[in-house]
Amino acid sequence: MSDWIKPPSVVHFDNVPEILKLFDRWVVWKWVPKGDRSRKWDKPPKQPDGRPARVNKSQDWHSFEEVKEAYEAGGWDGIGIIIPEDFVGIDVDKCVKDRELNGAGEMFSLLADTYTEYSPSGTGIKSIALGKLNPDLPKTSNERGLELYDGTTGRYFTITGDVVGERTEIKGAREGIRSLQEILAQPIESSPFADPATEEESEALEAEVRELVWGLNPERATPYDSWRNVCCAIKETCPHLFDLFHEWSQQSPAYVSEANCQKLWDDLRRTDGRVLTFGSLKYWAKEDGFRPNKYRADSVSAADFLSREIERDYIVENFLVAKEPMLIGGPSKVLKTSISLDLVVSIATGTPFLGQKEFAVPTPRRVLMISGESGETTIQDSLWQIVKAKGLDRDDLSRLRLSFRLPKIDAEEDVKDLLAECKKHEIDVLVLDPLYLAFRPGDAASNIYSMGEKFQLLAEQIGRVGLTLLLLHHFRKQGRNYEDPPELEDFSQSGVAEFARQWLLLKRRKQYEHDGKHCLWMNYGGSAGHQGGSIAEIDTGTYRSEGGLKWGVELFEEKVWTKAEAARQKKERDQKDLADCNEAKGNFLRLVEEGPELGKSELKKLSKLKPTTFERISGDLIEEGLLDIRTEGQRKILHRTETPIPPEYQREEAQKEAQ
Numbered sequence: 138m139s140d141w142i143k144p145p146s147v148v149h150f151d152n153v154p155e156i157l158k159l160f161d162r163w164v165v166w167k168w169v170p171k172g173d174r175s176r177k178w179d180k181p182p183k184q185p186d187g188r189p190a191r192v193n194k195s196q197d198w199h200s201f202e203e204v205k206e207a208y209e210a211g212g213w214d215g216i217g218i219i220i221p222e223d224f225v226g227i228d229v230d231k232c233v234k235d236r237e238l239n240g241a242g243e244m245f246s247l248l249a250d251t252y253t254e255y256s257p258s259g260t261g262i263k264s265i266a267l268g269k270l271n272p273d274l275p276k277t278s279n280e281r282g283l284e285l286y287d288g289t290t291g292r293y294f295t296i297t298g299d300v301v302g303e304r305t306e307i308k309g310a311r312e313g314i315r316s317l318q319e320i321l322a323q324p325i326e327s328s329p330f331a332d333p334a335t336e337e338e339s340e341a342l343e344a345e346v347r348e349l350v351w352g353l354n355p356e357r358a359t360p361y362d363s364w365r366n367v368c369c370a371i372k373e374t375c376p377h378l379f380d381l382f383h384e385w386s387q388q389s390p391a392y393v394s395e396a397n398c399q400k401l402w403d404d405l406r407r408t409d410g411r412v413l414t415f416g417s418l419k420y421w422a423k424e425d426g427f428r429p430n431k432y433r434a435d436s437v438s439a440a441d442f443l444s445r446e447i448e449r450d451y452i453v454e455n456f457l458v459a460k461e462p463m464l465i466g467g468p469s470k471v472l473k474t475s476i477s478l479d480l481v482v483s484i485a486t487g488t489p490f491l492g493q494k495e496f497a498v499p500t501p502r503r504v505l506m507i508s509g510e511s512g513e514t515t516i517q518d519s520l521w522q523i524v525k526a527k528g529l530d531r532d533d534l535s536r537l538r539l540s541f542r543l544p545k546i547d548a549e550e551d552v553k554d555l556l557a558e559c560k561k562h563e564i565d566v567l568v569l570d571p572l573y574l575a576f577r578p579g580d581a582a583s584n585i586y587s588m589g590e591k592f593q594l595l596a597e598q599i600g601r602v603g604l605t606l607l608l609l610h611h612f613r614k615q616g617r618n619y620e621d622p623p624e625l626e627d628f629s630q631s632g633v634a635e636f637a638r639q640w641l642l643l644k645r646r647k648q649y650e651h652d653g654k655h656c657l658w659m660n661y662g663g664s665a666g667h668q669g670g671s672i673a674e675i676d677t678g679t680y681r682s683e684g685g686l687k688w689g690v691e692l693f694e695e696k697v698w699t700k701a702e703a704a705r706q707k708k709e710r711d712q713k714d715l716a717d718c719n720e721a722k723g724n725f726l727r728l729v730e731e732g733p734e735l736g737k738s739e740l741k742k743l744s745k746l747k748p749t750t751f752e753r754i755s756g757d758l759i760e761e762g763l764l765d766i767r768t769e770g771q772r773k774i775l776h777r778t779e780t781p782i783p784p785e786y787q788r789e790e791a792q793k794e795a796q
Contacts, residue, residue, distance in 0.1 A: 146214040149298030150205055154252055154265070154307045157296070162219040163204040164190040164197070164293055166283055167212070180219055180257065182293045191293045192219050205319045215257050217295045219266075222288035225314050227264040230282045232254070236582050238262065238301070244420035245283060246301065248313040253304040253507055254297050262293065262301055266310035275317035282323060285314070286478070320416040341351070346375050350385050351417040352427025358389035361623060366417070374415040449665055452566065452605060453483065453490050454497045457566075458639060458665045459605050464572075466628050467643030468612045471657055472675060474511045475519045476643065477609060479688070481506050482520070485537035491690045492672070502565035503536045505558075509543035509574045516541075522677070522688035538599070545577045557601050563753075570609040572633070592636040619647050622658045624669065639663025644697075646672055653679040672698040679683055718754075719747070723786035725754055726763060729777055736772040 146168070164182040170177045182190040185207035190197040203214045207299065218224050227249050232242030236255070240364040243264055246253050246737060251266035261282075270276055270287045274375065277284040350371065357363040371382050383398045408732045414779060450459040456482075467473050476491070483490040490496035508516055516539065544551040548567070559567060569575050611700045613625040622641035625634040644658040655675045662668030671692040678687040693701070729735075735743070741751050755775065758764040762780045766773055 145259075147299070148216055148296070149207060149300070150253070150565045152298035152305065153191065153201075153296055156307055156464045157218055157265070158201040159337070160198045160199045160218065160221050160712045162195075162217070162221060163201050164199065164217050165213040165215070166217055166295065167214040168767075178258075180217075180295060183213075187547045190293075192293050192621065193355035199406060211550075215295055215297065220286050220288050220290070221294050223258050223267060223269065224288060225266050225268045225270060225290070225310070226286045226294040227266065227314075227317065228256075228261065228284040228286070228294075229263075230261040230280065230284075232262060233260050241282065243315060243424075244417065246304065247279070247420060247423060247487050248316050248416070249310045250313055251304065251308040251310050253301040254308055255269050255299040257297055261298075262327055264304070265294070266314060267307060268309060268311045268314045271315060271318055274315075275321040278321045281321065285315065285317060285321075294736065316459050320414060325563075344374055345379065346371065346378060346415070349380060349422045349427070350381055352422040352425065353385070353418075354425040355388040357421065357425075358386050359391050361391075363498075364389065365401060367421070370400075370414060370417040370421075372458060374418065402796055433518070450498065453501060454499065455497065455667050455669070456490060456496050456641075456661060457484075457605070457665060458667070460603060461663065461665065462599070462608065462636060463639045463641065463663070464610055464628070464633065464637040465641045465643070466610045466612055467657075468645075471557065471643045471645060472655060472677070473521070473609050473643060474508065474516070475675075475677070475688075476641070477506070477568060477570060477607070478516070478519055479523050479690075480607075481537055481566070481568055482523050482527065482534065486527070486529055486533050488529070490556060491692065492527070493692060501536055503538075503563050503568040504568065505538045505540065505562065505564045506570065507540040507543050507575075508569040508570045509541065510571050512652050513541055518686055519677075519688070521685050526690075527686040538564070542570065546575045546652060556599075556604075559604060560602060566605045566607065568607040568609070573611040573629075592633075609779065619645055622660055639665065639667075645704075653677045653682055653687075670695060682794050701726075720756055721750070721756060723782065725758065725783055726777065726786060729764065731761070734774050736774055737766075742777055 165185055166180040168178045169181060171177050178643045184190045184197055185199060188197070191551055207213060226780055227245065229242055229245045232239050232245070233255060236259070240244065246262060246264060248480055249264045249266050251264055252266040253262055255261075256263050259321050263289060268287075270285055276286065276290070288293065299318075328618070340728060350367070353367065358366055368382050371378055375381075378400065379402050383395055386392055386398050420642055451457065452459050465473055465477055478714065483496070483498050484502050485504045486522045487498045487501035489498065511519075524534070544555045546552055555567075558564075610633055611629055612623070614684055623644040624701075625637065625640060625642070626640070627644075628634045639662065641661045642661070646656040646680065649655060651677060655677065656671075657673045657675065658670070659673040660670040672695055674693070676689040676743070678685055680686065725744060725746075728740065738753070740755075741748065744751060746754065756763065759766060759775075762778055764775050764777055765778050768774075
């Protein structure tokens with residue numbers, strides 16, 4: 138083994154993406170001869186102390202700082218990361234020579250269009266992107282030199298930080314990853330596109346191939362090698378499209394004849410079975426500047442724009458616009474579900490939301506509300522109270538459907554089935570309660586890029602069928618502060634606030650006393666320009682309170698509520714002060730009655746009142762005719778008169794009697 142040449146390895150720590158440094162999933166490694174006839178080197182993962190690092194045991198993984206320190210201390214050839222959930226690692230081997238990528242390497246890296254670095258051996262490249270692999274498509278192909286891994290495959294990925302070109306940032310690459318898997322799915326000798334399953338699929342494929350071919354730079358038809366490669370890719374994908382190849386070839390000044398094109402078509406043998414397929418056409422077209430959904434400004438003059446009649450479709454006036462996602466949020470136990478029930482009942486019946494004229498519903502619509510947290514009993518109780526409060530009956534709810542089985546909205550099949558059911562029942566508005574039970578962000582919950590991609594996919598799917606989506610979601614916490622109104626930044630998890638095109642934010646305005654009387658901040662708004670805020674006083678009653686459960690809602694402007702609340706609190710303080718004063722007077726009278734006749738100085742000590750309080754209370758009682766004072770020598774004696782003690786001074790006795 139002494140003649141084996143160990144590949145050099147250097148880690149460029151400054152180039153490692155910051156997002157990867159946040160994970161405690163790192164290992165170290167060093168070159169070890171495989172010990173077989175391949176005369177190759179292996180890179181088994183290790184812990185900084187030299188013990189093996191198991192990729193399926195998180196206790197064997199370490200922080201970025203730990204492995205960096207171990208590497209810099211010497212004895213290791215590199216570092217690696219256990220691929221996190223919602224990340225995909227792309228490994229392309231034997232595609233680099235003298236730090237130049239060949240056609241396969243360029244194509245694969247361009248399709249992913251994300252962070253890419255040279256491999257430790259220097260003969261391949263590795264890319265990392267945000268996304269998921271399709272479990273129904275292949276992940277590896279030794280024949281094509283391409284391997285894909287994600288957080289479910291239990292693999293570690295070497296990291297060198299030796300960046301290829303300008304690809305320094307990890308990006309979402311859902312479409313690119315799928316394209317790579319589709320390339321892997323193509324048999325080497327027979328493309329799956331050669332015999333599409335249906336006539337519709339065949340027509341769609343042919344149309345896309347024609348679009349890609351005519352998106353190629355005409356100069357590709359002149360050099361023999363590129364002309365031959367285009368021929369190979371077209372024939373591999375659609376063997377019946379010789380006419381397309383012939384017509385495209387005529388753009389070249391080197392064009393000879395149809396017979397010359399036909400000879401190449403008939404005699405063609407695949408020169409590179411790894412890449413010359415449908416994916417090649419995509420790569421070349423993209424490289425030449427073609428994009429099927431190419432951005433066009435489609436600008437109009439400002440005069441024409443102002444002449445347009447643009448109307449928004451309000452499901453609930455001043456509150457909810459159709460076909461834009463809404464988030465209803467707040468901390469735990471602030472009536473998010475109950476208020477949402479009022480909303481869906483209003484939408485389904487054409488009655489004002491929360492009984493407010495400003496929140497009128499112009500046209501009743503069909504609603505599906507799926508609740509996975511409150512339970513059927515609670516939902517039924519709340520629904521009945523809301524229906525009665527609106528003067529409705531259960532027969533009025535024909536447009537409202539309820540479910541208690543939440544889908545997983547990050548699972549493609551669940552969303553597909555859910556949308557099919559919505560289409561079946563002609564649903565206009567879909568409500569999911571709560572988001573955290575319908576969404577599985579995993580490690581990506583704090584990653585705004587990954588979460589943004591998930592929400593974008595959801596918005597595309599929901600918007601495609603014309604649904605208005607409402608999601609209920611939790612805040613991080615209520616906190617002890619009741620004075621500050623709720624804000625979008627209070628939502629837990631990254632990307633949630635950014636996803637909201639309109640919102641309803643709830644938070645307690647004052648502490649709940651468990652008496653069924655709730656006082657809430659209720660702030661709402663949206664990108665359509667509607668916005669507002671109120672203080673909502675909602676009386677739900679309790680099972681034990683008089684009248685039982687109920688649903689009563691009053692909304693107040695904040696200034697009005699604050700002024701009224703201040704007056705109420707002052708009245709309560711005044712009443713308490715009066716009650717405390719009356720109780721003190723009653724105690725003083727009982728002290729005078731129960732003991733022997735005492736002088737003022739002796740009573741002052743026994744009463745334990747402050748001197749000023751003693752003088753005020755004794756003076757009031759004398760003035761009210763309940764006490765009298767006489768002088769005996771140097772002593773001033775206080776004694777009771779025959780005037781009965783008022784009931785308000787007999788607080789304890791009155792309470793006992795009432796009980």
